[in-house]
Amino acid sequence: MQKKWRKVWSLFMYGKLKNTVYLLLIIQLIVLLTGGCAKRVTDGEQVSPDQKIVIKFSHVVAENTPKGLAAERFASLVQQRTRGRVEVQVFPNSTLYADGEEMQALQSGAVQIIAPATSKLGDLYPGWQALDLPYAFKNLDEVHRAMDGPVGQKLAKSLDSKGFMVLAYWDNGFKQLTNNVRPITSPGDLKGLSFRVMINSPVLREQFNLFGATPVPMPFNDVYQGIERNLVHGQENTISNLYTKGFYRVQSYMTISDHGYMGYAVMVNKAYWYSLPEDIRRVMEETMAEVTRWERAKAAEMNETYLKQLKDSDNLTITELTPEQKEAWEAAFKPLYASFAGDIGLELINELQKHN
Incomplete structure (x- = not known):
């Protein structure tokens, strides 16, 4: 190192640096020599490709929905807290898999995390249908007590037995009715x-069959076009989905009925989950609880x-049900509880109603 400095100094002292260009070259050389002597600083968040764990998180709603925002928040926090060892890649809006495809993708390992609406899990276990029963919950406090307690467990x-594991239950909210034909005030x-x-x-x-309406099963990402093309008169959804997907632009009437709860089960493939290092699982579990x-x-x-x-918009005529009207709706839907008691199980229905 000392020899290098002496050479630079001798060039300068003997007048071999005659102009500014030479002076700049010497300054650059000094910087390079100094940098070579300094201790190298490493970036703790830079992880080699063979060390990085990449997790694909697929969902079907927009990025600016509660689920979309929470997925991004989870991804960001996990990357920070694992110092780059884990990269959660979020794929919203059915960019990877649509409704009906996510479960198979999770099972096959094509994705590692999904967050389907609980309504879509009835095929795996009939008990999940309990959460779809009209007026099963009166408010979100009841929802959280049920899902964080024996019902959720x-x-x-x-x-x-299906090889899946639930990490958390996320909210969307209560569903409202929209349509293009008339205001709806009674079932x-x-x-x-x-x-x-x-x-x-x-x-x-x-x-819907109960009251002479026609239900049309349809993937979420097809709903806007389905309404626009008059394939259906209306739909049921939460306010955030109505707004972020623009359904209100192609519907004329909305009823604030709060007739059903919509939530999500954040799920992983159980075998994959336990293949992860224990410290990584711990960070992800703690982060998931915080993000929930x-x-x-x-x-x-x-x-x-x-x-x-x-x-405030001019797109919709909005009808808000009074508490008395909601009670009438709840009574009208009650026969569904008896109809599905055999499939769902009376024990689970009774457990659900403890929170009312």
Whole structure:
């Protein structure tokens, strides 16, 4: 190192650096020599490709929904907290897999995390249909007590034999009705109308059949075009989905009925999950619990905000059911509980109703 410095100094002292160009070259040389002597700084977040764990998180809704935002937040926090060892890649809007394809993709290992609506899990275990029963919950506190307690635990355990594991339950909110034909104030107003329903849910189909309406199972990403092309008169959905997917632009009437809850089960392939290092699983579990609290609060906030915006728009005529009208709706839908008691199981229905 000393020899290198002496050479630079001798060039300067003997006048061999005659102009600014030479001086700049010497300055650059000094910087390079100094850098070579310094201790190399390493980036703790740079992980070699063979060390990095890449996890694909696929879902079917927009990025600016509660689920979409929570998935991105989870990905960001996990990458930070594992110092780059884990990269969660989020694929929203059915960019990888649509409704009806996600479960197979998770089972085959094509993706590592999905967050389907609980309505889509009835094919795996009939008990999941309990969450689709109209007016099963009166508010989100009841939802959270059920899903964080015995109901959620029982439903999660039901997936063990299928090789799936539930990491968390996320909110979307309560569903409202929209259509293009008329205002709906009573269940009888459903007669003669057709409504898109989620796939794999007999309860959702029967709730419309009960009042002479026609249910049309349809993947979520096809709903906008289905309404626009008059394949269905209407649909049921949460406020955040109505707003972020633009359904309100192609519908004329909305009823604030709060008739059903929509939530998500954040799921992984169980064998894959336990193949991960224990410290990685611990970080992801802690982060998922934190993000779940955040997601639930965000869902409630977004539904409230978007409802105000829908009320301020000229696209929809909005009907809000009174408490007395909601009680009448709840009574009208009660026969579904008896109809599905055999499939769902009285024990689970009774456990659900403890939270009412």
